[in-house]
Amino acid sequence: MQGGRRFRTLALTAVAALALAACGGGDDGGEDTNAGGGSSKDGVLKLGYVFPESGELAHLGPPQISATKYAISEINKAGGVLGKPIPEVVGSDEGGKAEIANASVDRLLGQNVDGIIGAAASGMSLAILDKVKSAQKVQCSGSNTAPTFTDYNDDGFYFRTAPSDVLQGPILADTITGDGHDTVAITYRGDDYGKGLAEATKAALENVGATVPVMEAYEPNTTNFNATVSKIRDAKPDAVVMVSFQEGAQLGTKLIEAGFKANQFYSADGMKDEEMAERFSKSDPSVIEGFKGTGPASVENKEFTEGLKAFDPKLEVFQYAPQVYDCVVVMALAAEAAKTDDPAVFKTKMNEVTKDGEKCTTFAQCRDLLKDGKDIDYDGASGPLDFTEPGEPGATEIEIYEYNDKGKFEIVDTVPSKPLT
The missing domain is CATH 3.40.50.2300 (Response regulator)
Structure with a gap:
């Protein structure tokens, strides 16, 4: 089904951002929506991750966790999001099992994160996506490749920087x-x-x-x-x-x-x-x-690889690290573009910051262009993103x-x- 994505695109041309929040699932842009796990809208972008710390894909955990933390560190060095630092990331295990991944998401939602990075495995993201959508949180994975996500009715809350299979x-x-x-x-x-x-x-x-x-x-x-x-x-x-x-x-x-x-x-x-x-x-x-x-x-990105190595000298595997890094940066830039940490609103900017604007390659550079009133095209650590309507790279x-x-x-x-x- 493509309904969630199609509706979002039509809404973008018809209504303002606060109305889009309502289309996203019951947020009227006014009072907090904590009953559904909604955003605190406190001006602080809070992130969590769900990555494999155990199970058959545990080897993918370290590079993705380190890339998430590295991105947050770089963003905070540049002044944070909306002028405030991103707090220490809240992390939990996906474990290769739906019940583990769901319990992890429950913990993240209980701490009222605005966005979730992960999961690593397509099956684990599919196991948690409806819950994330219902809570009106933005989810971005750097390693989900299953074609299922392209047409998934996610109400515009799911994105990925990894290409479809x-x-x-x-x-x-x-x-x-x-x-x-x-x-x-x-x-x-x-x-x-x-x-x-x-x-x-x-x-x-x-x-x-x-x-x-x-x-x-x-x-x-x-x-x-x-x-x-x-x-x-x-x-x-x-x-x-x-x-x-x-x-x-x-x-x-x-x-x-x-x-x-x-x-x-x-x-x-x-x-x-x-x-x-x-x-x-x-x-x-x-x-x-x-x-x-x-x-x-x-990605042959020497600057990124050296930066990540300096951030985590023990890291030996870098698989999907650039893509995960880009998930964090795109989410941060979307919040800057929307001028809010409310995921029901900044989800509408996730695609926009990756294409059709002035090229930029760092959070600080892109953020400054946004402050100058310019549209941006973030080319990330993993290369050009150019999100298509479903919120994924169209080529790779x-x-x-x-x-x-x-x-x-x-x-x-x-x-x-x-x-x-």
């Missing part, structure tokens, strides 16, 4: 066929992330003439892949796509035992992990040599990674996506 699927398909494969089995996690990327990849493969004899979902928490492996083996494909997280190592190991080689394997960002080789084999990291995958490109760069004989992934190419229309 609709953009990634064709690049993954081109990588596979470019390696000479034309019969491809696809197996995927039976969740929104897995289904969305699998379907985008299948469509792109078939569009270039490849055949997909197996399109098999599995339960994300399963430990038995025998039936899936048997179906793939019997189809005799020359390549296998695994849209998986950590469990993909167990699936891949079973496929190797069935006669497949790692250079027939393809995946996405969910299996781009420094510890992936050890999950396949503790004694032989070369077992995954030749395994390829795709994901949103790591996709990187192709490959595991070497030491079990480490290397970026072998970066490819621009085709813009969404």
